[in-house]
Amino acid sequence: MLSFVARSANASSVTVAATQTVANGTKALCPAVSIQIERTLVPPAPQKLTTNSLTASLPKNPIRAAASLGGPIQVRFAHTDIQVPDFSAYRRSSVKDNTADTRSSAASRQGFSYLIVGSGAVGGAYAAKSVVGEFVSSMSASADVLALAKIEVKLNDIPEGKNVTFKWRGKPLFIRHRTAAEIDAESNVDLSSLRDPQLDSDRAQRPEWLVLLGVCTHLGCVPIANSGDFGGYYCPCHGSHYDSSGRIRKGPAPLNLEIPTHTFVDENTLVVG
Numbered sequence: 001m002l003s004f005v006a007r008s009a010n011a012s013s014v015t016v017a018a019t020q021t022v023a024n025g026t027k028a029l030c031p032a033v034s035i036q037i038e039r040t041l042v043p044p045a046p047q048k049l050t051t052n053s054l055t056a057s058l059p060k061n062p063i064r065a066a067a068s069l070g071g072p073i074q075v076r077f078a079h080t081d082i083q084v085p086d087f088s089a090y091r092r093s094s095v096k097d098n099t100a101d102t103r104s105s106a107a108s109r110q111g112f113s114y115l116i117v118g119s120g121a122v123g124g125a126y127a128a129k130s131v132v133g134e135f136v137s138s139m140s141a142s143a144d145v146l147a148l149a150k151i152e153v154k155l156n157d158i159p160e161g162k163n164v165t166f167k168w169r170g171k172p173l174f175i176r177h178r179t180a181a182e183i184d185a186e187s188n189v190d191l192s193s194l195r196d197p198q199l200d201s202d203r204a205q206r207p208e209w210l211v212l213l214g215v216c217t218h219l220g221c222v223p224i225a226n227s228g229d230f231g232g233y234y235c236p237c238h239g240s241h242y243d244s245s246g247r248i249r250k251g252p253a254p255l256n257l258e259i260p261t262h263t264f265v266d267e268n269t270l271v272v273g
């Protein structure tokens with residue numbers, strides 16, 4: 001009814017009476033006059049661009065509770081029928097009594113928690129150590145490479161006065177079986193005459209065996225054994241002369257030939273590396 005009245009009010013401007021009447025029933029004083037008034041249009045209903053609209057959501061009938069899938073009103077019930085699980089089986093016996101003061105058992109419960117955390121930390125640290133160890137060991141040299149890192153030489157096969165060349169770690173390795181004359185000569189060299197002063201006894205663990213890296217200390221050429229002005233080694237690249245102890249005596253090389261780490265395992269076996 002209210003809606004009808006409201007709509008009628010909107011249309012009242014176009015339904016103004018066009019006739020004036022006299023209440024006493026006598027003749028009309030003046031003829032009826034047609035009055036042209038401006039039309040007032042009722043605004044059109046909003047265009048619905050979606051299936052949902054606020055108007056559709058508003059209640060149009062007396063409000064009543066209803067529950068349905070498409071119902072406009074949400075009804076909530078008090079869920080008094082839900083069963084609360086019983087966790088008593090998982091609770092510690094010291095806290096099962098709701099009326100008891102649990103502070104007295106706090107220390108023991110915290111101790112258990114610390115034990116669990118500590119055990120986990122120890123296990124985690126051990127696992128981390130294993131992972132790091134495996135990772136680091138994976139970067140170390142493999143067994144076949146380590147085998148090449150050392151070379152074993154049978155000294156019986158090298159005659160006196162000869163120099164034998166081996167390949168060791170990608171470099172030439174000189175092993176020289178020195179004669180008594182060479183030993184005497186190198187032992188009596190005046191150190192003040194040497195560019196890189198070094199005693200022969202400091203370069204040869206056993207006087208008759210000289211172990212050298214065959215790499216010239218100038219620019220890395222391989223010297224020639226039993227050559228040069230001093231009877232030891234001669235580098236033809238730029239003319240460096242080394243004596244029978246591998247010491248630089250003449251030429252541009254600045255240092256003596258390098259002596260690698262080596263050990264005499266027994267009388268006839270030498271291990272280099």
Ligand code: FES
Nearest residue numbers: 216218219235238
């Ligand atoms: S590399 Fe041997 S003298 Fe230059």
